[in-house]
Amino acid sequence: MSVLSELSVGQHxxxxxxxxxxxxxxxxxxxxxxxxxxxxxxxxxxxxDPTVYLVDGxxxxxxxxxxxxxxxKVPRTLSRQQEMELLASARQAAQPQESxxxxxxxxxxEALR
Amino acid sequence: xxxxxxxPAFVAPTVPPPGGxxxxxxxxxxxxxxxSTLFNRLTGLRQKVANYPGVTxxxxxxxxxxxxxxxxxxxxxxxxxxxxxxxxxxxxxVDVLKGKMYGTPKPDAVILVLDSxxxxxxxxxxxxxxxxxxxxxxxxxxxxxMESRGGxVDVLKLAxxxxxxxxxxxxxxxxxxxxxxxxxxxxxxxxxAPLRPLTxxxxxxxxxxxxxxxxxxxxxxxxxxxxxxxxxxxxxxxLHRIWGPLLFLAVVVGVFEVVFALGQPLSDGFGxxxxxxxxxxxxxxxxxxxQSLVLDGAWKGVSSVLVFLPQILLLFLFIGILxxxxxxxxxxxIADRVMRSIGLNGKAFIPLxxxxxxAVPAIMATRTIENKRDxxxxxxxxxxxxxxxxxxxxxxxxxxxxxNGGVLWGFLSLRTLTxxxxxxxxxxAALVTARLLKSSILKSSxxxxxxxxxxxxxxxxxxxGLLLIDRARIFxxxxxxxxxxxxxxxxxxxxLPATRTAAGVLTAPGLxxxxxxxxGHFIEPVIAPLGFNWKVGIGLLSSVLAREVMVSTMGTLYGxxxxxxxLNLQAGLHHDMTLGGAMALMIFFAFAMQCTSTMAIVxxxxxxxxxxxxxxxxxxxxxxxxxxxxxxxxxxxxx
Numbered sequence: 001m002s003v004l005s006e007l008s009v010g011q012h013x014x015x016x017x018x019x020x021x022x023x024x025x026x027x028x029x030x031x032x033x034x035x036x037x038x039x040x041x042x043x044x045x046x047x048x049d050p051t052v053y054l055v056d057g058x059x060x061x062x063x064x065x066x067x068x069x070x071x072x073k074v075p076r077t078l079s080r081q082q083e084m085e086l087l088a089s090a091r092q093a094a095q096p097q098e099s100x101x102x103x104x105x106x107x108x109x110e111a112l113r
Numbered sequence: 114x115x116x117x118x119x120x121p122a123f124v125a126p127t128v129p130p131p132g133g134x135x136x137x138x139x140x141x142x143x144x145x146x147x148x149s150t151l152f153n154r155l156t157g158l159r160q161k162v163a164n165y166p167g168v169t170x171x172x173x174x175x176x177x178x179x180x181x182x183x184x185x186x187x188x189x190x191x192x193x194x195x196x197x198x199x200x201x202x203x204x205x206x207v208d209v210l211k212g213k214m215y216g217t218p219k220p221d222a223v224i225l226v227l228d229s230x231x232x233x234x235x236x237x238x239x240x241x242x243x244x245x246x247x248x249x250x251x252x253x254x255x256x257x258x259m260e261s262r263g264g265x266v267d268v269l270k271l272a273x274x275x276x277x278x279x280x281x282x283x284x285x286x287x288x289x290x291x292x293x294x295x296x297x298x299x300x301x302x303x304x305x306a307p308l309r310p311l312t313x314x315x316x317x318x319x320x321x322x323x324x325x326x327x328x329x330x331x332x333x334x335x336x337x338x339x340x341x342x343x344x345x346x347x348x349x350x351x352l353h354r355i356w357g358p359l360l361f362l363a364v365v366v367g368v369f370e371v372v373f374a375l376g377q378p379l380s381d382g383f384g385x386x387x388x389x390x391x392x393x394x395x396x397x398x399x400x401x402x403x404q405s406l407v408l409d410g411a412w413k414g415v416s417s418v419l420v421f422l423p424q425i426l427l428l429f430l431f432i433g434i435l436x437x438x439x440x441x442x443x444x445x446x447i448a449d450r451v452m453r454s455i456g457l458n459g460k461a462f463i464p465l466x467x468x469x470x471x472a473v474p475a476i477m478a479t480r481t482i483e484n485k486r487d488x489x490x491x492x493x494x495x496x497x498x499x500x501x502x503x504x505x506x507x508x509x510x511x512x513x514x515x516x517n518g519g520v521l522w523g524f525l526s527l528r529t530l531t532x533x534x535x536x537x538x539x540x541x542a543a544l545v546t547a548r549l550l551k552s553s554i555l556k557s558s559x560x561x562x563x564x565x566x567x568x569x570x571x572x573x574x575x576x577x578g579l580l581l582i583d584r585a586r587i588f589x590x591x592x593x594x595x596x597x598x599x600x601x602x603x604x605x606x607x608x609l610p611a612t613r614t615a616a617g618v619l620t621a622p623g624l625x626x627x628x629x630x631x632x633g634h635f636i637e638p639v640i641a642p643l644g645f646n647w648k649v650g651i652g653l654l655s656s657v658l659a660r661e662v663m664v665s666t667m668g669t670l671y672g673x674x675x676x677x678x679x680l681n682l683q684a685g686l687h688h689d690m691t692l693g694g695a696m697a698l699m700i701f702f703a704f705a706m707q708c709t710s711t712m713a714i715v716x717x718x719x720x721x722x723x724x725x726x727x728x729x730x731x732x733x734x735x736x737x738x739x740x741x742x743x744x745x746x747x748x749x750x751x752x
Contacts, residue, residue: 060564
């Protein structure tokens with residue numbers, strides 16, 4: 001287990017937990033930093049901080065101290081194939097399969113085209 | 114400009130629409146999803162749009178004339194991520210949605226705009242919005258971009274999953290918008306079956322909302338488009354460790370060089386046209402005081418400000434390109450390190466940059482800053498940024514007093530360098546003041562810096578063209594009202610009290626004996642140490658209304674004075690100002706708070722007169738002190 005700020009550019013991490021005040025945590029989670037989502041370090045700002053992260057297909061900049069409060073797991077060995085899969089699943093924001101299944105009841109509605 | 118950003122007050126239709134039960138529709142969605150672009154399409158209005166999150170900071174209303182339903186009111190709202198607001202602008206949106214905003218009707222239906230490029234995350238907003246229990250139409254915006262980049266989603270399935278109608282649109286190109294009237298007509302029937310309750314995730318819990326959203330997007334076969342490779346590549350240059358900051362500086366310097374090199378001939382030509390118009394009108398007016406009032410008073414005053422229209426539009430064009438392309442968010446990222454050293458974060462840099470156009474919208478834009486004390490500090494320093502109303506004053510004085518020589522091997526002219534210096538002086542004053550405020554009365558713990566970087570977009574000619582037309586209209590309106598009134602007032606006061614000569618003819622007194630002359634001489638001792646004579650003093654007094662009024666006042670005063678009547682404004686200034694006084698005047702304008710609109714907006718945003726009063730006093734003291742020093746130093750060096 002490490003924290004997001006320790007990852008270097010190009011590395012991926014899976015979000016485990018956010019150790020932040022509730023309002024900040026809530027805001028970050030709505031931007032995609034939810035547990036088990038995949039984060040990629042995209043680049044650092046010219047001054048070395050903040051850092052731009054890719055999560056859910058969106059680039060978000062965070063300062064070092066915020067990123068250091070986000071605990072992540074680094075997938076140890078990633079083959080090219082796994083890397084692609086992880087990226088794809090990040091795009092889909094896929095959750096582990098054991099997550100709560102369909103919470104929606106199909107409702108007959110009209111769809112406007 | 115002083116009244117830059119006021120939009121005409123909205124008047125709701127008084128007659129209720131026949132039969133229908135819909136009156137007010139709210140547009141809601143995550144930040145930067147294109148709500149305002151859609152609002153403009155549906156209403157035919159021109160709400161400001163740009164490419165960064167947080168452009169819209171308050172509710173705006175308009176009639177849906179663009180969608181063929183002028184009986185309905187559409188409300189555009191700031192973007193939100195959830196119904197738990199994190200910043201001031203999001204709080205506005207949530208209050209309006211819940212009908213808690215005074216003066217704004219509670220919406221009867223909701224149009225939820227989502228960005229198809231990031232649909233999964235954006236779906237998280239659906240459950241809280243549906244839980245409001247209002248008829249809801251879900252629009253997937255930027256669907257053209259999504260499809261061209263290989264994304265896909267099953268709209269029918271999505272509508273079934275959500276229990277609400279869904280349509281794909283492109284607000285920029287106006288496609289798919291027929292879904293909106295269709296939805297409204299269906300919902301407009303008096304007897305409407307209640308929506309079937311849906312099973313939604315636990316509200317307010319982000320993790321469960323995300324799980325739900327991921328589930329829905331999987332069920333509907335959503336395939337996210339490939340992220341734009343162009344944005345990534347552009348960023349690897351624009352956010353490069355070395356090139357990034359250098360390009361940023363090059364952009365800023367380039368803007369000013371163009372405003373001078375390209376704008377000056379344009380403005381000169383425009384000025385010649387204005388003078389010609391005045392000369393053509395002269396024979397048409399009866400000689401005597403009417404001719405003097407209209408031509409030497411009003412026309413000379415107003416046209417002395419109008420001359421700067423081309424250069425101001427050039428500046429707005431550049432700011433528009435920066436905003437629309439998405440570069441502004443990158444600038445905030447580059448600036449975060451500097452902003453941190455003064456106790457603010459990079460987000461505060463966006464309002465500061467847009468204050469180069471006008472402080473009024475910039476102060477509104479501070480609503481996106483989450484921390485209250487950070488926001489207040491930003492509001493207080495924003496008027497130091499060199500707004501476009503200072504431009505006429507600078508351009509006039511620089512053209513009159515600074516020689517057009519080249520420095521740095523001809524790369525920069527001395528005039529551009531002076532201009533850059535003035536912009537830099539304002540910026541540094543803002544930073545130092547913010548540092549002082551943040552380490553004293555506005556000390557607070559740091560709030561995290563969270564900034565979304567939008568994908569780059571090519572600014573469209575249409576949006577830039579509309580921006581320039583709007584700015585030109587505002588500038589002309591300002592010249593037609595405030596400036597015209599002030600110049601007329603100045604002219605009248607400079608011709609009173611009229612005296613009867615021995616022959617019984619009414620004649621105006623000499624300028625020095627007129628009311629304005631006496632007033633000027635009365636305040637002269639206060640400003641003499643700065644190198645200003647009484648005429649400049651009158652200009653300063655009138656410029657409290659709005660900075661550019663200074664220029665028109667000087668134009669009118671020189672028009673009224675027989676000594677300088679024949680001269681143009683630049684030559685007239687040489688009559689009673691030294692280089693030291695001119696430099697001091699520029700520095701005075703760089704620091705002083707001369708804008709009633711800014712003070713009014715600061716009062717509104719901080720809810721008290723205390724802050725605008727503090728700001729006015731602080732900036733005045735600083736301006737006076739700096740002008741005093743500059744006058745004496747420059748006079749000592751250059752004589």
